[in-house]
Amino acid sequence: MLVTNIHDVASKREITQQRLQVAALDLFEVQGYEATSVAQIAARAGVTEMTFFRHFTSKEGPLVDDAYDPVIGQEIAHQPTHSDPLTRAARGIQMAWRRVPEVGGEEVRRRVRIVAKTPTLHASLTRGAAATEAAIADALTVPGTPRRDALIAAAAVMGALNAALREWSLTDDLPLGSAFDAALAVLEDRRG
Amino acid sequence: MLVTNIHDVASKREITQQRLQVAALDLFEVQGYEATSVAQIAARAGVTEMTFFRHFTSKEGPLVDDAYDPVIGQEIAHQPTHSDPLTRAARGIQMAWRRVPEVGGEEVRRRVRIVAKTPTLHASLTRGAAATEAAIADALTVPGTPRRDALIAAAAVMGALNAALREWSLTDDLPLGSAFDAALAVLEDRRG
DNA sequence: GTCATGAATGTTAGTCACTAACATTTATGA
DNA sequence: TCATAAATGTTAGTGACTAACATTCATGAC
Structure with missing residues (x-):
């Protein structure tokens, strides 16, 4: 990669998971849990729906894992x-x-x-x-x-x-x- | 209808609901909860999937309502x-x-x-x-x-x-x- | 008995959570 | 630089659940 942060101990997996969690919480807060789709969360985190389920076992994951x-x-x-x-x-x-x-x-x-x-x-x-x-x-x-x-x-x-x-x-x-x-x-x- | 039972105080709605619950419990016991689909339950009870959801709010209904x-x-x-x-x-x-x-x-x-x-x-x-x-x-x-x-x-x-x-x-x-x-x-x- | 009215059910079509199989990209170490 | 594996993407599918509209069936008034 072009830029490498020395303090970057987090693996790519952890970064993506963090991004997904933040995106999920933001959306849940703003528009409510039910009104938020996994596709939306994934899009906001810049990944695919599929990737979401590789990091969380369910839509509830970001809340209860x-x-x-x-x-x-x-x-x-x-x-x-x-x-x-x-x-x-x-x-x-x-x-x-x-x-x-x-x-x-x-x-x-x-x-x-x-x-x-x-x-x-x-x-x-x-x-x-x-x-x-x-x-x-x-x-x-x-x-x-x-x-x-x-x-x-x-x-x-x-x-x-x-x-x-x-x-x-x-x-x-x-x-x-x-x-x-x-x-x-x-x-x-x-x-x- | 052709045959009317005098003791039949149950409405048609109650009868269907009962049939659905029995069908659901039977199937859950035999093949497990996850392996049973609502379509199967409905078919066994002689109704449509749609009708199931008119009697129970979810697949769990027959168990927890x-x-x-x-x-x-x-x-x-x-x-x-x-x-x-x-x-x-x-x-x-x-x-x-x-x-x-x-x-x-x-x-x-x-x-x-x-x-x-x-x-x-x-x-x-x-x-x-x-x-x-x-x-x-x-x-x-x-x-x-x-x-x-x-x-x-x-x-x-x-x-x-x-x-x-x-x-x-x-x-x-x-x-x-x-x-x-x-x-x-x-x-x-x-x-x- | 007939007929009108509403309850119960069916049909169709769709959304969304979630999974499987396979292809592709990206990171990492030898 | 190259091999390998981790991470992600793509496609296609299943199943729970919902909405809108059509149809059948039961029930009481007459």
Whole structure:
């Protein structure tokens, strides 16, 4: 190529993916999710529709494709096993997010806000979180906690987290951490 | 028509819808959800593809279209407001299901089992439960419980319930109520 | 019974998400 | 410079879903 940036550690694949994600988010925000076609996104990113699907598994991809999971599972596995699974999951997630830099929080807000404003996408957030949910369930499955209970607790925590994220995304100033605090507070507040 | 059944209180619309649902479930069970096309379902039910979409909003319809909700909301609203929202939601649902006849439990098992065995449908169960979730959130929103907390608690409970239902559907003999008991037990078991 | 009216269904044609197979360009290292 | 593989393009197709219009069928008034 004619110009090579020394700091350009990103592969071409990563660049294209980034361009597609930006294009998708821009269009979703301006004209709404449903009214935006994959062809439009691809055109705006300067590639073909086909290329879009080589970078994202579906139209929802730019919104929900994520890659946290391992940290979360790790932290949950470190929780004391004498606690109940719901508490372990909640506290483990809290720990994990303390280790994640607040950097990029604004982009998360942008993405979740689009989801929050598109009811048909709420379930997609669940789908995107499927891997995370599985990781949580695995980390919760220890002697004394049957698989079934681990699955239930994982699903409950993810449900609460997604709901909290949707609400948080509609605010402008609250930090990302406050969404997690809200979810965990509801899960831990027991006044039967 | 040539033959009229006196006991035929069902309208033609209801009959067709029933035929479509049976056809869909049969095909989903035998060849899997993804491998079944709406055209196939319609053909088996003796109607057109177009007619299918006049009875169900999507291919998932025969699996997730439901109509409980009002009873649940009612029971939750009757829970003592000094309890925390998660507990109110859980106990309200328990009450509601005590009032629902176990009749039809086998069909529920059939439907949920298909969902449980089709990972891409897990999120659809969430979508199908959106109305129920909204009803729960509404019933939880009382003075002293901010809307945000109600939304979080509703999402957590629905997540737990769906996970419990998926697990239950894979068993053959347990009654439907045991699925609810399992979900609520995890939500109420606090050993922080 | 007949007839009018609306519900239920059919037909046609189209959009859009998504996939497969194969061709072409572009980057990278020996 | 050349070989190799990664990245993208092209073409063609399937299947979910929708819109517009035509047709059949059921139901009540008369």
